[in-house]
Amino acid sequence: MKFPIEGSCQCGQVTYKLKEPPKIVLACHCKECQKLSTSPFSVTAIIESNAIEFYGELNEWSRVAESGNANNAKFCPECGNRIYHFNPNDKSTIKLKLKPIDLENDILFEPTIHVWVSEKLSWYKLPDGVKVFEKQP
Ligand SMILES: [Zn+2]
Numbered sequence: 101m102k103f104p105i106e107g108s109c110q111c112g113q114v115t116y117k118l119k120e121p122p123k124i125v126l127a128c129h130c131k132e133c134q135k136l137s138t139s140p141f142s143v144t145a146i147i148e149s150n151a152i153e154f155y156g157e158l159n160e161w162s163r164v165a166e167s168g169n170a171n172n173a174k175f176c177p178e179c180g181n182r183i184y185h186f187n188p189n190d191k192s193t194i195k196l197k198l199k200p201i202d203l204e205n206d207i208l209f210e211p212t213i214h215v216w217v218s219e220k221l222s223w224y225k226l227p228d229g230v231k232v233f234e235k236q237p
């Protein structure tokens with residue numbers, strides 16, 4: 101697989117270069133992620149902060165997670181695409197929301213862990229062989 105991989109938001113105002121594979125990719129089925137992704141779950145890639153570079157203007161929004169940690173979100177002010185989340189008290193990693201559209205490398209972002217399955221929609225069947233957690237592990 102060749103790095104860097106490039107990604108962009110829907111309108112193209114925000115772009116990024118990812119220089120190495122994600123540490124972990126997980127699917128979150130919590131109700132917040134259902135709203136965020138407007139789909140049954142969101143797929144999050146945990147990335148070392150120094151392995152990715154962003155270009156363009158980003159707006160920020162923040163909420164408090166169940167753990168009590170702040171969860172800050174960066175999004176494109178033009179098209180509203182959610183780009184990434186981060187904990188302002190631990191900036192060593194980011195949670196990449198917007199994945200590159202790259203069919204050759206799409207396996208890179210296949211989730212191996214499914215969390216918050218206690219809030220999972222009933223009609224979605226979990227794939228075989230993934231790790232499953234009722235809430236946040
Ligand atoms: Zn955009």
Ligand SMILES: [Zn+2]
Nearest residue numbers: 128129130133
């Ligand atoms: Zn979630």
